[in-house]
Amino acid sequence: MSQLLEVRGLKVAYGGIKAVKGIDFDIAAGELVALIGSNGAGKTTTLKALAGLLHPTAGRLHYDGKSLHSVAAHQRVYRGMALVPEGRGIFARLSVEENLQMGAYCRNDKAEIDQDMQRIYQLFPRLAERRMQLAGTLSGGEQQMVAMGRAMMSRPKLLMLDEPSMGLAPMMVEKIFETIRDISAQGVAILLVEQNARLALEVAQRGYVLEGGVVGLSDSAANLLGSDDVRRAYLGA
């Protein structure tokens, strides 16, 4: 199977601290892959390096047949990569609609942008009600919807989600994961980083377990869910 993303020997240092110490993983087109692990395992650092916000100290990133080396963060969006960062990174002083428009910044097909926006509003009716409201006045769950909707507005081939369930009420978590399934069903590849390992492995096809900056385990999501090691360390059972 041809891979959408190939990561080989990725190392990232954060102000002298080696956060990611040489990891390999792949994502095929349309695949949903979970990256799990405890705090400080290097999950967020990995995503930031993929999005171009951090520069790897070593390793090779290959995306859609080409190297990502020397592709700036803002150019990666034009190649079909979208990251919903930890803490969501919404524009609080822009309206909900303007946030979604920012998501489509890399596109200029106005008619289709409008269609996509209607689709986001159908997916999240709450956002349609609050289109003109400043995004900073929304609840945490609604802000997560804005962040995900905004990322979808760029029509990504690879959507990277950093802790989408963080700080949300259980009902909202359910809604967000339902949406992740929907997006995946549309054929968008997803790299899902989650502390909530059970939830992540339940929606993912495959998973990688990061431990102290290296890949400890990699397997199908079902096998990981059944693995005693994973259960003890990450599923609290």
Next chain:
Amino acid sequence: MSILLQQIVNGLVQGSVYALVALGYTMVYGILGLINFAHGEVVMVGAMVALMVVQLLITSALAPVLVLLIALLVAAMACMALGYGIERIAYRPLRNAPRLAPLITAIGMSIVLQNLAMMIWGREYHPFPALLPHSPHLLFGAIINDVQIIIVLVALAVMAGLLLLVHRTRLGRAMRAVAENPGAAMLMGVDVNRVISATFMLGSALAAVAGIMVSVNYGIVHYYMGFMLGLKAFTAAVLGGIGNLRGAMLGGLLLGLIESLGAGYIGDLSGGIFGSNYQDVFAFFVLIAVLVFRPSGLLGERVAERA
């Protein structure tokens, strides 16, 4: 009564200029958190370049208004190039440095530009030819001339245009996004450096317009003219709430009014001890008062942000 009205008219004219310059301070502050103290010098360069163009074209057969428009266009382009250059040379290398470093650099840049201007254009006061009619009109007992009317109208039109650009266009949205969260803007595909350059260029174009207004209104251009004007416009930006566009407009107009009314009445109020030459004191009194009592300025309230 007519003194009061006259001071209001004068204040609005001067305030229009302050507002245009204050917008440049506030836009750069909004996007970089930096006070570009060299901005006043951009106003001066705009005036100087305009003067050069006018001197070149004044003997031609072109209509005076056309000469002024060409001067405005050339000055605006020169200032945009200057603003772009200032950011590239003085601020971009310090983007991630502690905040004090770019502040000191800004003051340094201001001094460098002043001295360069002095070397190029000399220390003397240059007369700026009268290209527009100065005929006076009576307005409820106050006198306002054509140039003053044009200054206020042009300033209002430019400010309306700027608001439209910032709130209704793709570039404006990107500017607001970068101002709020450059990292997230990058994740949307925004080339943050280009947006910052565009912001400096836009502010510098406004400075060019302001520089020409001052030149036409007073008929005098000088290498040092940007310094005090820059400080006062900065005060206006702080008064309105630095980082807030409408705040800069309001702050500029208010500061113009405060100065003008203050200068008009200080003699009576102090029993003749202080004269209108104390006009400049008002601006800085306002600056101190705002910093003490309302550091966020009149419109500088932040939107509540939930985690």
